[in-house]
Amino acid sequence: MNFQLQEAIELLQRTPKTLENFLSGLSAGWLQCREGEGTWNATEVIEHLIEAEKTNWIPKLEIILQEHGDKTFPVFDRFSHLKEHSGETIEEKLRLFQELREQNLAKLNHLIGPETDFEWTGIHPAFGPVKLRELLSTWAVHDLTHIAQIVRVMAKRYKEDVGPWIEYLGILKK
Amino acid sequence: MNFQLQEAIELLQRTPKTLENFLSGLSAGWLQCREGEGTWNATEVIEHLIEAEKTNWIPKLEIILQEHGDKTFPVFDRFSHLKEHSGETIEEKLRLFQELREQNLAKLNHLIGPETDFEWTGIHPAFGPVKLRELLSTWAVHDLTHIAQIVRVMAKRYKEDVGPWIEYLGILKK
Numbered sequence: 001m002n003f004q005l006q007e008a009i010e011l012l013q014r015t016p017k018t019l020e021n022f023l024s025g026l027s028a029g030w031l032q033c034r035e036g037e038g039t040w041n042a043t044e045v046i047e048h049l050i051e052a053e054k055t056n057w058i059p060k061l062e063i064i065l066q067e068h069g070d071k072t073f074p075v076f077d078r079f080s081h082l083k084e085h086s087g088e089t090i091e092e093k094l095r096l097f098q099e100l101r102e103q104n105l106a107k108l109n110h111l112i113g114p115e116t117d118f119e120w121t122g123i124h125p126a127f128g129p130v131k132l133r134e135l136l137s138t139w140a141v142h143d144l145t146h147i148a149q150i151v152r153v154m155a156k157r158y159k160e161d162v163g164p165w166i167e168y169l170g171i172l173k174k
Numbered sequence: 175m176n177f178q179l180q181e182a183i184e185l186l187q188r189t190p191k192t193l194e195n196f197l198s199g200l201s202a203g204w205l206q207c208r209e210g211e212g213t214w215n216a217t218e219v220i221e222h223l224i225e226a227e228k229t230n231w232i233p234k235l236e237i238i239l240q241e242h243g244d245k246t247f248p249v250f251d252r253f254s255h256l257k258e259h260s261g262e263t264i265e266e267k268l269r270l271f272q273e274l275r276e277q278n279l280a281k282l283n284h285l286i287g288p289e290t291d292f293e294w295t296g297i298h299p300a301f302g303p304v305k306l307r308e309l310l311s312t313w314a315v316h317d318l319t320h321i322a323q324i325v326r327v328m329a330k331r332y333k334e335d336v337g338p339w340i341e342y343l344g345i346l347k348k
Contacts, residue, residue: 003335007201011328014196022192027181078342127338134337141336144329145345148322154185155318161177162315163308164301168252171319174348 003133005112008140012105015143016098019046019150024091031090033157042150046093047081049146053100055080057139058107064122064132065111072123177307179286182314186279189317190272193220193324198265205264207331216324220267221255223320227274229254231313232281238296238306239285246297 023031023042031042040048056076063073088096118133155171166172197205197216205216214222230250237247262270292307329345340346 001335002203002331004203007203010200010204014200018192018196021195022188026184026188029176029178029181030184124338127341130337130339133335134339137332137335137337138339138343141329141332141339141343141346144325145343148325148329148345151318151322151325155315155322157176158311158315161175161307161311163304163311164298165304165308165312165315167301169312169315169319171322172315 001133003118003137005118005136008136009105009108011140011143012101015049015147016094016101019147020091020094020098022150024094026090030154030157033153035153035156039153040149042153043090043093044082045146045150046090046097048078049143050093050097050100051081052076052142053097053104057135058104060122060135061108061111061132064120064135065116071121073125075125175307177292177311179292179310182310183279183282185314185317186275189223189321190268190275193321194265194268194272196324198268200264204328204331207327209327209330213327214323216327217264217267218256219320219324220264220271222252223317224267224271224274225255226250226316227271227278231309232278234296234309235282235285235306238294238309239290245295247299249299 023046026042034041060073060076063071116132118131118136120132121129122132122135124130152171152174155169159166159172162169162172197220200216208215234247234250237245290306292305292310294306295303296306296309298304326345326348329343333340333346336343336346
């Protein structure tokens with residue numbers, strides 16, 4: 001096991017700014033391209049990250065930390081962001097993600113203290129008991145999986161364009 | 175085909191700053207972790223990107239653009255960065271990558287003009303004739319493939335830590 005709270009926070013702090021640097025001001029061709037029907041473009045991934053900041057990580061954390069009551073997490077709809085189409089620009093969405101992440105890291109800092117036991121559990125509707133350290137590790141890896149997704153989707157836009165070099169570019173074969 | 179020079183440049187301009195935001199100040203645990211024996215950690219990926227800025231992209235571009243002489247590219251050693259171990263910090267390496275990229279984009283801007291034909295070719299030692307537009311597309315996708323690699327390597331450090339959530343985290347199964 002490698003989880004350490006401070007190292008997980010290092011990643012969580014960096015994601016919004018990293019994505020802002022990468023995506024702000026990009027042409028629509030990059031922001032709107034997809035791997036195929038029913039897959040997400042970069043803009044939709046940011047909307048999903050915003051939704052998870054609002055309704056997924058901190059609510060689950062609070063359920064694990066509460067002393068009494070039902071420890072079962074409500075079901076998180078991973079596709080809810082696709083139901084609303086807001087007119088905001090990518091820059092506005094990235095700013096909102098950054099703000100929500102900062103607020104959530106402040107909450108995390110407030111909720112977790114020296115007495116917190118990272119083995120404490122909540123009940124995941126599909127998996128059963130899950131530990132606090134698993135939730136926090138997943139939050140960090142969830143960021144990474146979606147950065148990788150955005151990068152892969154954009155790379156594939158040039159799948160034909162790279163010609164024979166596709167041989168050396170593993171990302172295009174996934 | 176999707177290649178457009180200005181859109182490719184948009185990506186090439188963003189990579190150094192994106193990686194700086196992501197990697198600067200991270201703990202050694204993140205910067206030194208690997209997927210396994212013989213694979214690159216994040217620091218080694220940055221060294222490889224620096225090496226490619228120095229000896230790969232612009233020299234190939236110049237060979238394609240030259241009017242006379244041998245159009246065969248010299249062999250690029252993709253592993254040469256592993257032979258020298260410099261004592262620089264990750265922040266210094268990221269700064270060097272940024273400087274070299276800026277210089278190379280200035281050269282690109284100088285070398286490519288309205289008369290340039292993106293169908294012009296050079297001879298790749300393994301692939302045979304390759305086009306200018308394939309070289310430039312590959313340069314951009316090469317950035318993306320290495321961003322994805324860094325993100326994947328770091329995610330896998332938490333492969334055990336996420337517990338049952340591995341089910342939803344495709345990046346950990348690659």
